[in-house]
Amino acid sequence: MPRLRHRKTRRRLISDSRGFSSIVGAVFAVLVMFSLISTVFVWSLSQNTLYNNTVTQTRQADLDRSNEKIVANVTVSRVNSSTVSVNGNLSNDGPLSAQIVTLWVVDNNTKNSAFKSPLSIPPLKPGDVTTLSGSTAVNVTLANSPGDSLSCWFISARGNTISKNPLSAGNNIVFANVAGGIGSISMDFKQFTHYDFTSKPGDGTTLVNEKFTYTILGTNYTIFHVVLTNLDPSGQDINLTKDSNMWAITPFSATVKGDAWMILNVTGGKVYPSSTNYFQILPNGNSADVYFGPAQGTRSAGNVVPLNILLFGKLGSNDYGQNLPFIALNVQ
Amino acid sequence: MRSIISKVHKSKCAVSAVIANLILIAAVIGVGFAALVWAQSQSSSYTTQYGSAISSDISQLQERVVFEYIYYDSFKNNLTVYLMNSGTIGNVGVSAIYVDNTPNSTIALRLLSTGASASSLNATQEGYFSISPSPSLALGNHSIKIVTRRGSTFVATVAT
Numbered sequence: 267m268p269r270l271r272h273r274k275t276r277r278r279l280i281s282d283s284r285g286f287s288s289i290v291g292a293v294f295a296v297l298v299m300f301s302l303i304s305t306v307f308v309w310s311l312s313q314n315t316l317y318n319n320t321v322t323q324t325r326q327a328d329l330d331r332s333n334e335k336i337v338a339n340v341t342v343s344r345v346n347s348s349t350v351s352v353n354g355n356l357s358n359d360g361p362l363s364a365q366i367v368t369l370w371v372v373d374n375n376t377k378n379s380a381f382k383s384p385l386s387i388p389p390l391k392p393g394d395v396t397t398l399s400g401s402t403a404v405n406v407t408l409a410n411s412p413g414d415s416l417s418c419w420f421i422s423a424r425g426n427t428i429s430k431n432p433l434s435a436g437n438n439i440v441f442a443n444v445a446g447g448i449g450s451i452s453m454d455f456k457q458f459t460h461y462d463f464t465s466k467p468g469d470g471t472t473l474v475n476e477k478f479t480y481t482i483l484g485t486n487y488t489i490f491h492v493v494l495t496n497l498d499p500s501g502q503d504i505n506l507t508k509d510s511n512m513w514a515i516t517p518f519s520a521t522v523k524g525d526a527w528m529i530l531n532v533t534g535g536k537v538y539p540s541s542t543n544y545f546q547i548l549p550n551g552n553s554a555d556v557y558f559g560p561a562q563g564t565r566s567a568g569n570v571v572p573l574n575i576l577l578f579g580k581l582g583s584n585d586y587g588q589n590l591p592f593i594a595l596n597v598q
Numbered sequence: 599m600r601s602i603i604s605k606v607h608k609s610k611c612a613v614s615a616v617i618a619n620l621i622l623i624a625a626v627i628g629v630g631f632a633a634l635v636w637a638q639s640q641s642s643s644y645t646t647q648y649g650s651a652i653s654s655d656i657s658q659l660q661e662r663v664v665f666e667y668i669y670y671d672s673f674k675n676n677l678t679v680y681l682m683n684s685g686t687i688g689n690v691g692v693s694a695i696y697v698d699n700t701p702n703s704t705i706a707l708r709l710l711s712t713g714a715s716a717s718s719l720n721a722t723q724e725g726y727f728s729i730s731p732s733p734s735l736a737l738g739n740h741s742i743k744i745v746t747r748r749g750s751t752f753v754a755t756v757a758t
Contacts, residue, residue, distance in 0.1 A: 298634060306641045313652045320656045327662070327686065368682070368724065370667055379669060381680075383710065383724060423722060425664035425684030 331424040335360035336390065338428050340398060341553045342371055342418040343457055343493050344410055346476065347535075350380075352404040352418055355397045356428075358390035365389045366428070368421040371406045373414050375534060380408040383421075411535025412473045412491060413555050449588035450498035451548065451577055457493040458593060460559075462486040467560050469538045481596040484567030489537065489559035490527055492575065496548035502582035504548045509578040512558040514571040514595060523565040525597075527558035545579065566597040658748045660687035665754040666724065668742060672758060675734040679742060680710065680726045681719070688720035696743040697731045705729065718747070 340354030350371055358364050368383035382404055387396055398404055410416065420428040459476045466487045473489065482488045490512050496504050510529040515522060531541035532555070538544075539560060548554050558575075575590040662685035670677045677697065683690045695702050709716045710724035719725045735758045743753045 295630070299637075302637055302641060306645060309645055310648065313649060317652050317656060320659050323686075324659045331684075367722070368666065370680075372667075377669065377671070379667060381666075381710065421664070421666050421682060423684070425662060425682060427664070427666070 327424075330362055331426060333360055334362055334364050334422060334424050334426050336364055336366065336420070336422060336426070336428045338420055338430050340418065340430055341454075341493075341495065342416040342430070343454065343553060344412065344414070344416065344555065345405060347411065348407055348409055349405050350408045350410060350416055352406065353399050355395050355399075356387065356390065356420070357395040358392055361392055363389050363391050365423040366420050367423050369404055369406065369418060370421070371408050371416060371418045373408060373410045373416055375411070375414040376409070378409055380406045382406050385420075412476070413532035413535065413557065415554070448590070449577075450496060450504065450581065450586070451588055451590070452495050452497055453575065453590055453592055454493040454495070454553070455592065457491075459491045461489040461491070463489070463560060467537055467539065469536075469540050471537050473532065473535055473537060480594065481598060482563055484563040484597045487560035487562055488527065489530060489557055490573075491555060491557050493553050494548060494556050494575075494577075495553040496550050498550055498581060500582070503550050504577075504586055505545055505580040506548060506556065506577055507545045507579040508543050509576075510546075510556075510558075511576050512573060513576055514563065514566045514573050514597070516566050516569045516571055518569060525561065525563045525566045525571075527561045530557040530559055532557045563595075563597040566595075568597070570594055570596045654748065657687055658750050661685045661690055661746055661748055661750040663690060663719075663744065663746065663750070663752045665742070665752070668754060668756040670731075670735055670740075670756060670758045672735070675730050676728055677731050677735070677742075677756075678726060678728045679744070680724065681744075682724045683719040683721055686721060688723075689718045690720075691718035691747040692727065692744050693747045694745040695727075695729060696741075696745070697729075697735070698740050699743070700732070702729045702731055 335358070337357045337359050338354065339357070340352050342350055342352050345351045350373075352369060352371065356366060366385055366387045368381055369385055370379060370381050372379045385404065387398075390396060396402075408416075418430055422428060459478050460482060461473050461476060462483065463471070464486060467489075476491070492512075498504060506529060508529065512527040513524055514526075515524045529544060529546060531538040531544040531546075537557070537560070546554065546556060548556075563571075571594070572591055573593045573595045575592060577586070577588045577590070579586050662683070664682050664684045666680040666682055668677070668679050679695070681692075692705050692707055695705055705727045707716050707719070707725050707727045708714065709719075710726055716725060737758055739755050739757050741753060741755055743751055745751050
């Protein structure tokens with residue numbers, strides 16, 4: 267009986283077309299609404315995906331930036347009154363390739379700054395070491411005076427600032443060996459220069475006409491300039507006191523004939539010979555310009571003599587003494 | 599057949615119902631179409647707004663500015679800030695600078711390579727600008743905050 271009733275109802279619904287248009291209209295309206303909403307929804311989803319992708323990329327870039335590790339074992343030194351040179355090596359100790367784009371150099375005395383960008387340093391792959399020396403040294407135009415303290419830093423393409431790291435783990439071994447053999451202070455042979463004066467320069471005399479020769483005139487008052495680096499493995503500063511000097515002795519003389527040039531106060535490119543108790547601190551891991559003189563080489567005149575640097579002072583709180591026999595000088 | 603047609607023509611019965619139905623159908627179609635157009639314009643406006651908001655957020659996310667060097671000349675009361683656009687998007691302009699949270703004068707951005715004035719920095723480009731902070735900076739550490747035109751902020755500290 268109920269089955270018969272169902273059949274009757276179905277037949278009535280199929281045969282009676284009233285209300286059919288309403289159903290079609292409703293379905294049509296639903297389809298239109300669905301297509302509208304789904305279009306907007308899918309589009310919103312694509313925009314969100316775009317945003318999330320950017321967030322991921324940005325995070326990755328930040329992560330890469332924080333993982334970048336370039337070690338700059340470099341020294342910045344004076345070439346002449348308008349040029350400074352950055353020598354040493356740059357090593358990529360990080361897991362990613364890196365590009366160094368800019369070098370900044372600042373004269374800490376005058377606060378003059380200069381930059382070089384772009385640099386011709388090739389991209390550094392992980393583990394790569396590039397040497398800045400000779401033709402690959404980076405020269406920067408910067409007005410400076412003898413004795414000025416210079417500092418430098420590099421900027422990588424990712425935006426990291428790479429400060430000068432005077433003693434890296436790798437170089438410590440070499441430096442420590444050098445320091446263990448000859449002492450904690452090393453001298454840059456290539457930057458040995460001198461200044462000549464026909465009469466003894468007084469306080470405030472400006473250093474001009476720097477000479478890169480190994481010949482001096484014995485009757486002239488000579489000021490020697492060397493670049494010394496404190497490589498002490500214990501990490502302490504060295505204070506060079508007034509007893510530090512540069513001395514020469516004539517090997518062919520029957521009697522001992524020596525000349526000495528005492529450590530000299532040079533500030534802002536001017537000499538102050540009357541500072542008799544002058545001392546100079548060599549910060550650990552840093553290079554510094556050190557001057558000796560003014561004095562004549564009359565006793566050594568007419569000979570080629572060995573020139574020594576006697577370095578005496580304090581290493582931390584202890585006494586420190588070192589003598590560097592480093593150069594042969596023709597005293598005319 | 600002809601007689602039926604003439605009968606329909608002559609008979610006035612149910613004409614009003616037909617007309618009413620026609621009017622009703624036209625009204626429904628009209629209102630439905632208007633609703634559809636309105637919905638479409640609303641969704642179009644929404645997508646435009648949402649799209650530009652997302653695009654602006656993405657651009658802001660891609661902005662990265664690093665401070666290469668900041669130097670304050672206390673004699674001239676002149677603060678020079680050297681920047682680099684290290685992000686992945688160009689057209690990064692500086693709209694404001696705050697020194698110790700104090701807004702400062704108009705910024706004239708210049709390119710580091712040429713010194714030419716520029717309104718913005720492209721990716722990897724370096725630039726600089728100088729301002730005269732007011733009040734002048736005392737000895738100590740000072741915070742420098744720059745705000746880009748897209749609204750990103752970057753902060754550094756300078757020791758004077």
